[in-house]
Amino acid sequence: MLIVKKFGGSSVADKERIMNVARRCIEDYNKGHDVVVVLSAMGKTTDRLLEMAADINPDAKKREIDMLLATGEQTSVALMAMAMGSMGVSAISLNAFQVVMHTTSEYSNAKFKRIDTERIRHELDSRKIVIVTGFQGINKYDDLTTLGRGGSDTTAVALAAALHADACEIYTDVEGVYTADPRVVPNAKKMKEITYDEMLELATLGAKVLHNRSVEMAKKYGVQLVVRSSLTEAEGTVVKEVVKMEQMLISGVAADRNTARIAVIGLKDEPGIAFKVFNLMAAHKISVDVILQSIGRDGTKDISFTVAKTDMKDALAVLEENKDRITAQRIESDDKVAKVSVVGAGMQTNTGVASGMFEALYNVGVNIRMISTSDIRITVLIDEEDVDKATRAVHDKFIPD
Numbered sequence: 001m002l003i004v005k006k007f008g009g010s011s012v013a014d015k016e017r018i019m020n021v022a023r024r025c026i027e028d029y030n031k032g033h034d035v036v037v038v039l040s041a042m043g044k045t046t047d048r049l050l051e052m053a054a055d056i057n058p059d060a061k062k063r064e065i066d067m068l069l070a071t072g073e074q075t076s077v078a079l080m081a082m083a084m085g086s087m088g089v090s091a092i093s094l095n096a097f098q099v100v101m102h103t104t105s106e107y108s109n110a111k112f113k114r115i116d117t118e119r120i121r122h123e124l125d126s127r128k129i130v131i132v133t134g135f136q137g138i139n140k141y142d143d144l145t146t147l148g149r150g151g152s153d154t155t156a157v158a159l160a161a162a163l164h165a166d167a168c169e170i171y172t173d174v175e176g177v178y179t180a181d182p183r184v185v186p187n188a189k190k191m192k193e194i195t196y197d198e199m200l201e202l203a204t205l206g207a208k209v210l211h212n213r214s215v216e217m218a219k220k221y222g223v224q225l226v227v228r229s230s231l232t233e234a235e236g237t238v239v240k241e242v243v244k245m246e247q248m249l250i251s252g253v254a255a256d257r258n259t260a261r262i263a264v265i266g267l268k269d270e271p272g273i274a275f276k277v278f279n280l281m282a283a284h285k286i287s288v289d290v291i292l293q294s295i296g297r298d299g300t301k302d303i304s305f306t307v308a309k310t311d312m313k314d315a316l317a318v319l320e321e322n323k324d325r326i327t328a329q330r331i332e333s334d335d336k337v338a339k340v341s342v343v344g345a346g347m348q349t350n351t352g353v354a355s356g357m358f359e360a361l362y363n364v365g366v367n368i369r370m371i372s373t374s375d376i377r378i379t380v381l382i383d384e385e386d387v388d389k390a391t392r393a394v395h396d397k398f399i400p401d
């Protein structure tokens, strides 16, 4: 069997944890399996590196940021190979250049294009455990790129797909995928199984237990995932196409603090204005999420929308620059907001979910600023300070104790 095992930052945060991971991987190796290990940077290394960068130059080029961030993963893979070596097992660490993991050229948000497998296969054939840097790739300029925060999960799935692995295991600091972040909602329940589609919604809406692109890729290539703890032997959650369990109305609640609201005020109420606003965002690769347009009054209208907090500065700069062209009188922004979403395939056939969610928020005095829905989710934008309270209230409304 070929097994891809991915360990997140907290699972390799210090010497003891690194030794623990090494032992778990060696167990599989000793059963005769081929083992490929994908690692994140140790503990909060990536955050620390980003702080260092911001301190030196808040407007640093993304190319240089990626060059810097990629060092985090390189540290963990080298230490892991040494740890396994100290246990008498032959292991080799490889970075994105050595594997070669080709990505698009977009720094800080690159996507995999192709992964060469010869080097990994060669090392596996000589009975080595192969330890690969997560989160990084190489673009057509031979520069290091990174895949976006949390991207090591995507490296693991991409490798599992490229190598036709028999299993892809994502080890983290909780025992699986829960009905909400177990750190915020103590009575959240671990799911035995979840579908790709529901997991993709949860991940996209802020449940950072899996990088959303890893789920997208797992669905596309049919890679079955298991999410489980690196510290306990508990069973974990399987992410796959169809689940056997009776479909619950709601599969989970997710919260996302990485969001900001922008309001473009006093636009001319005529055809083509929304197109101009969102075309500007698209041209600058800024993803827009929840959108709200007011009813026109006195020939003008307002358009509000959300972007990632990290994109707010760029979005505001572009809008200000083009204020006349889009006919805006004023542009406002607020980054003290957050999104809370309920997700569940069951809501397609049940009409009570929206009102239940709004009632739960009303009961705890949380004001809703924007609402958006799809057939399997409802998202509300609220004040950031209310996010934990809102998550718990909505969770308790739908998930029985």
Ligand code: ADP
Pocket: 007, 008, 009, 010, 011, 040, 150, 171, 172, 173, 174, 176, 177, 178, 179, 180, 181, 182, 183, 202, 206, 207, 208, 209, 210, 252
């Ligand atoms: P890693 O470093 O292992 O990649 P992450 O911090 O990226 O770990 O993701 C794991 C964290 O995701 C958990 O510690 C938990 O707080 C958070 N989380 C958010 N939503 C969920 C959820 N629905 N189920 C499980 N964990 C969740």
Ligand code: ASP
Pocket: 008, 009, 040, 041, 046, 047, 072, 134, 135, 148, 149, 150, 151, 152, 153
């Ligand atoms: N180290 C990277 C991050 O902190 C990638 C990852 O953890 O998956 O975002």
Ligand code: MG
Pocket: 008, 150, 151, 153, 208, 209, 210, 211
């Ligand atoms: Mg992660």
